[in-house]
Amino acid sequence: MNLFETVTEMGHEQVLFCHGKDPDIKAIIAIHDTSLGPAMGATRLLPYISEEAALKDALRLSRGMTYKAACANIPVGGGKAVIIADPANKTDDLLRAYGRFVNNLQGRFITGQDVNLTPEDVRTISQETNYVVGVEEKSGGPAPITARGVFLGIKAAVEFKNQTQRLDGVRVAVQGLGNVGKHLCQLLHEDGAQLLVADVSSEKTEEVKRLFGATVVEPEEIYSVNVDIFAPCALGGILNSETIPRIQAEIIAGCANNQLGQEQIHSHMLREKGILYCPDYVINAGGLINVYNEMIGYNEEKAFKQLNNIYNTLLEIFARGEQQEITTNFAAQQLAEERIMKARKLKNQPIAVSC
Numbered sequence: 001m002n003l004f005e006t007v008t009e010m011g012h013e014q015v016l017f018c019h020g021k022d023p024d025i026k027a028i029i030a031i032h033d034t035s036l037g038p039a040m041g042a043t044r045l046l047p048y049i050s051e052e053a054a055l056k057d058a059l060r061l062s063r064g065m066t067y068k069a070a071c072a073n074i075p076v077g078g079g080k081a082v083i084i085a086d087p088a089n090k091t092d093d094l095l096r097a098y099g100r101f102v103n104n105l106q107g108r109f110i111t112g113q114d115v116n117l118t119p120e121d122v123r124t125i126s127q128e129t130n131y132v133v134g135v136e137e138k139s140g141g142p143a144p145i146t147a148r149g150v151f152l153g154i155k156a157a158v159e160f161k162n163q164t165q166r167l168d169g170v171r172v173a174v175q176g177l178g179n180v181g182k183h184l185c186q187l188l189h190e191d192g193a194q195l196l197v198a199d200v201s202s203e204k205t206e207e208v209k210r211l212f213g214a215t216v217v218e219p220e221e222i223y224s225v226n227v228d229i230f231a232p233c234a235l236g237g238i239l240n241s242e243t244i245p246r247i248q249a250e251i252i253a254g255c256a257n258n259q260l261g262q263e264q265i266h267s268h269m270l271r272e273k274g275i276l277y278c279p280d281y282v283i284n285a286g287g288l289i290n291v292y293n294e295m296i297g298y299n300e301e302k303a304f305k306q307l308n309n310i311y312n313t314l315l316e317i318f319a320r321g322e323q324q325e326i327t328t329n330f331a332a333q334q335l336a337e338e339r340i341m342k343a344r345k346l347k348n349q350p351i352a353v354s355c
């Protein structure tokens with residue numbers, strides 16, 4: 001990998017390689033863009049197969065955070081950190097050493113919990129720095145607000161397609177009935193939608209069947225059921241060359257991260273099939289809105305009000321996609337970049353790239 005070329009191409013402002021001997025620590029903090037505000041992004045701890053793989057992950061995910069925040073109209077930038085370590089070797093010393101690196105950035109980067117870190121680990125990191133979120137879940141966790149954001153996104157998509165927000169009688173297939181999926185089922189049920197659901201856990205499908213009158217199908221069947229909307233709320237990479245031809249829904253709107261197997265190829269496949277795809281990082285921004293509000297002092301009413309940004313942004317993305325004959329994924333990226341450029345101009349901030 002040509003480091004500077006890659007970083008310049010992806011538009012990162014700063015990439016920090018944090019290392020130390022006692023304790024032995026290797027971490028990468030990628031700050032993609034701070035035009036809209038301090039870079040925000042959770043920290044994951046993984047035994048990456050190579051340092052290059054770790055760097056790629058940090059670069060890709062931090063850029064994703066920039067776009068997510070810009071589309072959600074939240075005044076934060078995009079960042080991400082990776083600690084290269086085996087979870088078995090996670091110690092308080094390691095976490096505190098990492099916390100000192102975060103603290104050295106003096107608020108340019110604010111982090112939280114991702115893969116292989118627990119709320120308890122975040123608390124340990126917070127012994128060295130205040131620039132962490134999620135130490136105490138003042139909001140009761142992000143899942144309910146994420147689900148409500150997805151629900152509003154579904155309403156925006158239905159309005160765009162059918163010129164009505166009404167969901168009564170609309171058939172929705174929900175894949176994954178975890179923290180977000182179950183909440184989403186409740187909101188859809190209360191609004192009169194008919195649910196078809198799948199999960200690998202029969203306990204979860206039985207509960208949603210009992211509570212919301214859902215029809216349960218096998219996990220593999222969920223792609224091909226005859227529905228209006230498909231809501232992926234389980235795994236990434238599920239929209240691919242094998243599944244897309246089977247999908248009958250005309251709208252895809254769910255919370256799962258990285259739904260598209262290959263962004264370019266599969267977003268085009270969806271468009272060619274006439275399926276309205278709600279870009280995942282736009283529709284699932286409720287979690288980010290939640291942590292942002294925890295950071296500034298949690299106010300439920302304010303946080304829920306900001307969720308309307310998801311609805312409005314999606315309508316704008318759909319209209320752009322249609323007018324310019326581009327995928328909704330590309331339209332979202334365009335919109336995010338425009339918002340960032342506008343903020344940069346306002347600040348008169350040079351687009352400096354430094355490592």
Ligand code: NAD
Binds near residue numbers: 146177
């Ligand atoms: P979760 O782990 O609580 O739920 C996932 C559910 O999917 C589980 O019930 C699991 O049994 C089910 N599942 C796994 N494999 C499946 C398969 N093959 N078919 C059907 N179901 C399957 O996770 P969650 O917090 O509800 O998040 C769901 C997705 O949304 C994840 O991709 C997550 O990264 C993303 N997301 C979550 C939030 C949040 O606030 N929790 C925010 C943004 C994005």
